[in-house]
Structure formats: C-alpha cells, structure tokens
Amino acid sequence: MNDGEVLAGGVANAGAIIKIGDEVRRPASAQTELVFSLLEHARSNGFAGVPEPLGIDEQGRERLRYIPGDVAIPPFPKWSLSPGLLASVSRLLRDFHDAVADFVPPANAFWNTELAHPDGGNIVGHNDVCVENVVVRDGQAVALIDFEFAAPTDPLHDLAVLARHWVPVDTQQDAERWGRSGFDVGSRLRIVADAYGIPLGPQRDEFLDRIVRGIHRSGPFVLARIARGEQAFIDMWERSGGQERITRRIAWIDSIRSELSAALNKN
Template identity: 45%
Template sequence: MDDRELLTGGLANAGAVVRRGDAVERPAPPHAGALHGFLTRLRAGGFAGAPVPLGPVADGRERLEFLPGEVAVPPYPAWALGEEALVSVARLLRRWHAASARTPFDPAADWPTEFADPEGGPLLCHNDVCAENVVFRAGGAAALIDFDFAAPGRPLWDVALAARYWVPVLDPTTAAETDRARLEVPHRLVLFADAYGLPPGDRLALPSVLEQATAVCRAFVARRVAAGDTAFTGYFEAYGGWVRWDRLQSWLAGQRPLLERELRA
C-alpha cells in the first residue's frame, strides 16, 4: 500500500514533494548539509516555526518534519489576501529573524544566490516567503517551509521579498487583471512594516529595496525561461511575459516618493 500524499504548491519542485506520515520528502537543495545544521540549531534554540531534518540526505532527497496546518495555494482563498493574514506573516517573519540572528550558520557554505541579498548580511534570510511557503494555524501564520533559497542577508531584504508576495506589490493594471485591485499597495505595505516593527531607517529604504528585489526576481525568471524550464515558461507566457514585468518596474519607480511618504508617516 502506497502511503504517500502528494503535496501541491510552488513551481520549482512541483510533483516532487510528498508526505509520508510525519515526514516530508523532497528534492534536497545543494546546501542541504549546512541548512540542516542550521534548522537543527534553530529548533534547539526554541524556534518551532520551521521544520527540522529527520535524517541525512539520501538519493538526492531530504526528509523533514511535517508541520501541520493550512497552506494557501492557487487559486488563493480569500483569507490569504486578508489583512489578518498579512499582519500575521509580518510578525512571523520578525520572529524568524530574531531566532535566526541568535543561531549560528556556516558563512562559507554554498548558499544559493538566486534571491540572495546583493549586500549580504548578518543572518540567514528565507528569501521566499510566498503564500505556498507559510503554514497557517487558527487563522495566523505559524511556520515557514521550503528553505531552498535561504542565504545570508539583511532582515530588510527578506521583508521586501515577503512584501512583494503578501501586499502584494502589483501595478494597478496587473492587480485588476488578477482580481486584486481592491488591495491598496501603500496601505498594506505600511501595515506590513508596522506589524513587523520595521525601524525608521529601514522603513524609508523599503521602497528602493523593493525595486531592487523586483529586479532580482525578474533576473531569476529570465534565467529559468532561457533555460527552458517548463515549470516557468508556461507560467511566464500565461501571465503577460516581459510586458507585465516592465510595467511593474516602471510603476514601482514612479511610486517611490509616495511609498516613502506613507512609510515615513
């Protein structure tokens, strides 16, 4: 009898992540050794919002603790776009950063560079806090999963990457096309920064870091599309290709003064 349960969500490992009882089996990232050591120390330090490894990598796959709860996957449910979810993700991210800051990691490890902070930083950032990588319980964000892109960086960089998904940071045309026109970017970005407890200097810098993070995400997509990665090419073509990216980047640059003013206030 096959006791596997296929876990859906995400693009990179679609169809390759399964649950067996209390364990999740998935493709192991190249930095799994360093990551597993970090996750083990993180749990030993009292942070329960991330899975722990359940043994060494075998045949290119890792086994991690299954964290029960609800994960939002497309088409996203209404609660995942609500302000309560937005606030709880920001608070979970702050707890993650506090725990990460006191947990040693190997700076010489081969951490991935795809979404890494170009300036580096003092703690291990998640770098992919999208809806599919957050476990909710009782209506609030309780844990982070999928650390394939974790790398050293600044907390502000991780905040910007997470805000892109959860605000979400979309130009008005794209927001209307995806039925999210009602979600006001300035208001929700301020709400995210408030819930996280972002300090004044970082609040003022957030709009420009958002632009930088968007450019990094675009470059990531460009590499995957150029490589013919079918998990990305279909999604890319279906959602407007470079026209949508160009529009977003142009809109973000024009919105910077407004976003800085709102965040300063």
C-alpha cells in the same frame, strides 16, 4: 509511482513534494545539510515556526516533519489577503530572524544565493517568503517552509521579498491574474513595517528602497531558468505576463514611490 500524497504548490519542485504519514519528503540539494543546520538552530532557540529536519530517506530525499495547516496557492483565496494574516507573516519572519541572528555557518558554506541580497548580509534569511511558503492556521501564519534559497542576506531584503509577494506590491491588473483584488498597497506595506517593528524614518525608506530595487531586478532569475530549459519556469513566465508585466510593474512602482513612502511614514 508516488509513495504518498503529493503536496500542491511550488514551481521548481512541483509534483515532487510528498507527504508520507507525518513526514514531508522533498528533493535534496547541495544545500540540504546547511539548511538542516539552520532549521535545527532556529528550533533550538525556541522558534517552532520551521520544519523539524529528520534526515535523508533511502531515495536520497529530505525528510521533514509535516506542519499541519493551510497553504494558499494560486488563484489565491480571499482569506490570504486578510490584514491580520499579513501582520502575522511579518511577525513570523521577525521571530525567525531573531532566532537565527546568532547562527554561524561554516566558513566554506556554499549557499544558493539566487534570491538573496546581492551583497549578502548579516543573517541567513529565507529569501523566498512567498504566499505558498507559509503555513497558516486559524488566520495566523505559523511556519515558514521551503528553505531552498536560504542564504546570507540583509534582513530588510528578506522582508521586502515578503512584502512584494504578500501585499502584493503589484498593479491591480496583474494581481487580479492570481485572484487578488481590492487591496491598498500603501496601507498594507504599513502593516508589514509595523508588525516587523521598523521605526519611522530612514529605515522605512530603506525598506521601500529594497522593494523597489527588487522589482527592478525581477526577471533575470526566471529568465536564467528558462534559458536552462526548465519547463515549469517557462510556463510560469507565460502565465504571469512575461516581460510586459515586468516593464509595467517597474513603471508603476516608480510612479507611486513617493506615495508609498508617505504611507509608510505616516504618524
């Protein structure tokens, strides 16, 4: 029996995130100590947009200070497509990157690198800034949560993950599956790049390259978990359209890449 309020959202830990008073309890992992040190470092640098670590409870779960606000979950509400919210999510990630830029993990640190840039990078990023992992208040993003996949990565890779989920970089057909429609991919990508502070030119093309490469690599992460028999990922794969959706999305992004580049670099 749960000893608190079950918080909605998530896939791997669905039903296992519990709110007790002003604390969140969630399953610990081999990376818990590392993640706690990352969060403490960000907070010590003045960044309040991550949970405050409080230790481990008697059941071996992580204890984190609860951050009040709204978290959008599928089917996503209309407010989650607000251009102002999109810009604030991008700014929040930039502020987090700045806060952890001088974080030096132990030499023998063992991170969960499943969603990080394949070649690592010069910061420890979030790597999973999906809609469900951002706390919102008054239409503005105020905190990042769920650092299960935090690991050394490239900042533009981290931002590209955010863009794929929040723009979203998806066909209208597939986005509608999650309650999202009526958005313009190019203009919303421009919002992300502007808010993060990417200058016009080569860096924006590099950002777009990260997005396209990420879409081409999509699938193996979920398929690996399906192969392990994880039912939550089996269900998600089926709900999202499976391999047909991935094939369709790759063909679509390749067909509009030049159009997106022009939108990103428009003066």
